[in-house]
Amino acid sequence: MTQTTLRAAVVGSTGYGGVELIRFLLGHPNVQVTSVISSSHAGTLLSDGFPHLTEIIVDELDAVDVDLIKSKADVVFTATPHGVSSALCPKLLDAGLKVVDLSGDFRLQSGELYEKWYKHQPADPAYLQKAVYGLAEVFGDDSKGAEFISNPGCYPTCTVLGLAPAVAAGWIDPATIIVDAKSGVSGAGRGLSQLVHYSEINENFLAYKVNKHQHVPEIEQTLSRIAGKPVVTTFTTHLVPMTRGILCTAYATLTDKRTDEDFIEMYRAYYKGRRFVRIRNKGKWPATKEVWGSNYCDIGFSVDERTGRVTIISVIDNLVKGAAGQAIQNLNLMMGWDEWAGLEFTPVYP
Numbered sequence: 001m002t003q004t005t006l007r008a009a010v011v012g013s014t015g016y017g018g019v020e021l022i023r024f025l026l027g028h029p030n031v032q033v034t035s036v037i038s039s040s041h042a043g044t045l046l047s048d049g050f051p052h053l054t055e056i057i058v059d060e061l062d063a064v065d066v067d068l069i070k071s072k073a074d075v076v077f078t079a080t081p082h083g084v085s086s087a088l089c090p091k092l093l094d095a096g097l098k099v100v101d102l103s104g105d106f107r108l109q110s111g112e113l114y115e116k117w118y119k120h121q122p123a124d125p126a127y128l129q130k131a132v133y134g135l136a137e138v139f140g141d142d143s144k145g146a147e148f149i150s151n152p153g154c155y156p157t158c159t160v161l162g163l164a165p166a167v168a169a170g171w172i173d174p175a176t177i178i179v180d181a182k183s184g185v186s187g188a189g190r191g192l193s194q195l196v197h198y199s200e201i202n203e204n205f206l207a208y209k210v211n212k213h214q215h216v217p218e219i220e221q222t223l224s225r226i227a228g229k230p231v232v233t234t235f236t237t238h239l240v241p242m243t244r245g246i247l248c249t250a251y252a253t254l255t256d257k258r259t260d261e262d263f264i265e266m267y268r269a270y271y272k273g274r275r276f277v278r279i280r281n282k283g284k285w286p287a288t289k290e291v292w293g294s295n296y297c298d299i300g301f302s303v304d305e306r307t308g309r310v311t312i313i314s315v316i317d318n319l320v321k322g323a324a325g326q327a328i329q330n331l332n333l334m335m336g337w338d339e340w341a342g343l344e345f346t347p348v349y350p
């Protein structure tokens with residue numbers, strides 16, 4: 001182990017986010033996975049349930065035990081359900097561990113809003129304040145040197161990266177924003193439910209949680225911060241019969257006359273140096289398959305002179321830029337490493 005090698009533990013390692021974290025961390029030049037953790041399968045082998053991880057160096061699942069984690073790791077990724085992280089992360093932080101939380105438990109500054117949208121008890125406000133919202137392409141240096149990162153939600157990542165430059169520049173009226181978002185079924189996690197049952201979702205396409213999705217307040221909180229004034233949005237989620245990927249189509253009214261070329265140039269300037277965001281050329285709109293398995297967010301535009309509106313299309317892989325990849329990007333920033341470490345690869349195609 002080199003001096004810069006960081007020891008990492010993954011709680012929730014038997015879930016989709018956890019398994020994806022392990023896949024990337026195994027290839028990270030500065031990290032060693034020293035503990036894989038399960039609340040229900042401690043003592044068994046991770047590779048028994050996930051044969052693609054056969055011969056993983058640390059295979060035996062540990063229990064969720066803060067002292068044990070502290071003895072084995074420097075940083076902990078909590079890929080745990082909402083309502084679990086809120087209690088667990090404070091204990092890990094109190095033990096002196098760095099924490100990257102993938103759940104929604106520390107994203108909203110307001111405990112009241114959290115309770116309303118997530119239907120769980122909010123986290124202790126003292127720890128809510130400690131959490132840094134890790135959307136690096138928008139809030140730049142916030143993640144650098146942080147001890148505790150709240151990783152953004154999958155839909156908010158895709159939506160906000162698509163809208164942030166236009167909102168920041170005042171090119172669109174934030175009050176007119178409408179977002180149609182579509183996700184593959186891995187966004188729902190590995191647990192079984194009727195919604196993701198093969199015969200329910202195959203050959204099907206449906207809207208869900210309409211005007212009730214827990215990501216609405218996160219999107220509004222983030223767009224309000226960028227706009228410098230309160231923003232509310234209409235945001236509708238849809239489930240698509242595919243495994244990975246999110247595509248967001250955002251519509252908004254222009255505040256002035258602009259062209260596709262104006263948007264492309266302005267977005268490229270805003271995201272200059274941010275290699276995970278790729279702006280498409282005029283008339284080229286991204287598809288989920290074009291970011292599959294990667295940490296990219298690709299964005300394309302169409303200004304409609306007839307309506308005075310712009311349509312912005314953004315895509316991510318929900319398990320990578322929407323979860324594990326962005327979490328590792330945040331770890332890299334916390335540690336002052338190259339933002340790309342362990343994430344430098346091209347999307348899988350076809």
Ligand SMILES: NC(=O)C1=CN([C@@H]2O[C@H](COP(=O)(O)OP(=O)(O)OC[C@H]3O[C@@H](n4cnc5c(N)ncnc54)[C@H](OP(=O)(O)O)[C@@H]3O)[C@@H](O)[C@H]2O)C=CC1
Pocket residue numbers: 011012013014015016017018037038039040041064078079080081082084102103104152153154186187188189190191318319322323
């Ligand atoms: N799937 C996605 O695309 C995204 C997910 N997220 C968020 O990441 C988190 C993980 O999601 P995902 O991996 O999809 O979910 P999964 O349902 O696939 O996995 C969650 C894991 O959490 C573990 N777990 C359950 N209860 C506890 C507990 N009390 N203590 C410790 N661990 C527990 C379970 O493993 P075990 O029983 O072995 O402990 C389970 O495998 C969630 O908060 C989700 O909202 C965020 C962005 C995108």
Ligand SMILES: CC(=O)N[C@@H](CCC(=O)OP(=O)(O)O)C(=O)O
Pocket residue numbers: 102103104152153154155183184185186187188189214215237239
């Ligand atoms: C398809 C699907 O069900 N997606 C999930 C996405 C939520 C998620 O993954 O959790 P975070 O809130 O931590 O981002 C949903 O709509 O609730």
